[in-house]
Amino acid sequence: GQQLNQSPQSMFIQEGEDVSMNCTSSSIFNTWLWYKQDPGEGPVLLIALYKAGELTSNGRLTAQFGITRKDSFLNISASIPSDVGIYFCAGRDYKLSFGAGTTVTVRA
Amino acid sequence: DTGVSQDPRHKITKRGQNVTFRCDPISEHNRLYWYRQTLGQGPEFLTYFQNEAQLEKSRLLSDRFSAERPKGSFSTLEIQRTEQGDSAMYLCASSLVFGAPGETQYFGPGTRLLVL
Numbered sequence: 001g002q003q004l005n006q007s008p009q010s011m012f013i014q015e016g017e018d019v020s021m022n023c024t025s026s027s028i029f030n031t032w033l034w035y036k037q038d039p040g041e042g043p044v045l046l047i048a049l050y051k052a053g054e055l056t057s058n059g060r061l062t063a064q065f066g067i068t069r070k071d072s073f074l075n076i077s078a079s080i081p082s083d084v085g086i087y088f089c090a091g092r093d094y095k096l097s098f099g100a101g102t103t104v105t106v107r108a
Numbered sequence: 109d110t111g112v113s114q115d116p117r118h119k120i121t122k123r124g125q126n127v128t129f130r131c132d133p134i135s136e137h138n139r140l141y142w143y144r145q146t147l148g149q150g151p152e153f154l155t156y157f158q159n160e161a162q163l164e165k166s167r168l169l170s171d172r173f174s175a176e177r178p179k180g181s182f183s184t185l186e187i188q189r190t191e192q193g194d195s196a197m198y199l200c201a202s203s204l205v206f207g208a209p210g211e212t213q214y215f216g217p218g219t220r221l222l223v224l
Contacts, residue, residue, distance in 0.1 A: 004150075033212060042112075042199050042215035043151065088150050095141065095164070096201075096213060098150025 003027055006089055006099030012107040013079045021087060021102040022073040029091030032065050032072040037086045037101070046087075047074070081106055110134055112216035114200050120222045121190055128186045129219045133202030140183050141213060142175055144168065145197040157183060190223045197221075 006023045013019055023032070031050055035043035047058050049065035049072060056063055062075045076083055086103050090096040113132045121127050133140050139158050143151035154173070155165045159180035169175075172190075177183040187194055197220050201213040 006150075031212070035215075040218075040220070042114075042201075042218045045212060045214060048212045090150070092212075095153040095156060096143075096151070097153070100148070100150055 003097045004089055004091060004099035006102055008102060009100070010103040010105065012105050013083065014107045015080060017079050019076040019079050019083070019104065020073060021089075022071065023089030023091075023099050024071045025091055025097075026070070027091065027097075028069040029093065029097075030069070031092040032063070033090045033092060033096070034061075034063050034072070034074045035088045035090060037088060043088055079104075112200055112202050112214055114198075114216040114219050116219055117217060118220050118222075120224065122224050123190055123192060125190055126186065126188045127190060127221065128184055129198055129221075130182060130184050131200030131202075131216060132182045133200070134214060137202035137204055137214075138180070139203045139205070139213075140177055141201040141203070142183070142185055143199040143201065145199055145218070146195075151197075151199050154185075187221075190221075192223045195221055195223045 004023050004025045033048050034046045037043045047063040052069045053067045054065045060077045084104050084106050086101040088101050089099045115130045141156040142154040145151040153166050154169050155175050157177040160177050172188045175185045197218045199218045200216045203213045
């Protein structure tokens, strides 16, 4: 089963808003990753974090590897319509353990 | 395109039939992973290979499941006597040697299986 708790489960965004989601684990991981998955497709890597405390950006995305190595967060700034999708956090020892995902939908 | 590829993308089968899926990893990657994803959940680890050696199998992988990577390149996942509970997206991922900075898993598009 899932080891990671990801929140929120879903969210509605308005174009231009900043978005935050986070992930916690009962286990320590040496690497945290964030993926985005569109319907019917495989997960696509967004950001990889390799050191506790690390803060990494990729365009409008910023993610941090928690100092305890048991948590991570992802921020999306100035959201645009193509940001909709399902975002997954994953912790890695060798295999990946995933959260259940955060579904991001555009608010009409 | 040199990403991970999977074939077929979709498979519909009747309960009790056998199915086989193929994964072609990124060419220089020596690790290959299989995951299963059901609706509303994140992917769950099934098994992985380093080169041709299968190094771990999850308890999710029942005796009806078998995976091979005969020459350390492509891999196949076979499900025998399929059951309705096998319906899921089967994802393949590949990576370079564990522990190397920058090493991470890149996923294929998945094979969606529906067992009727």
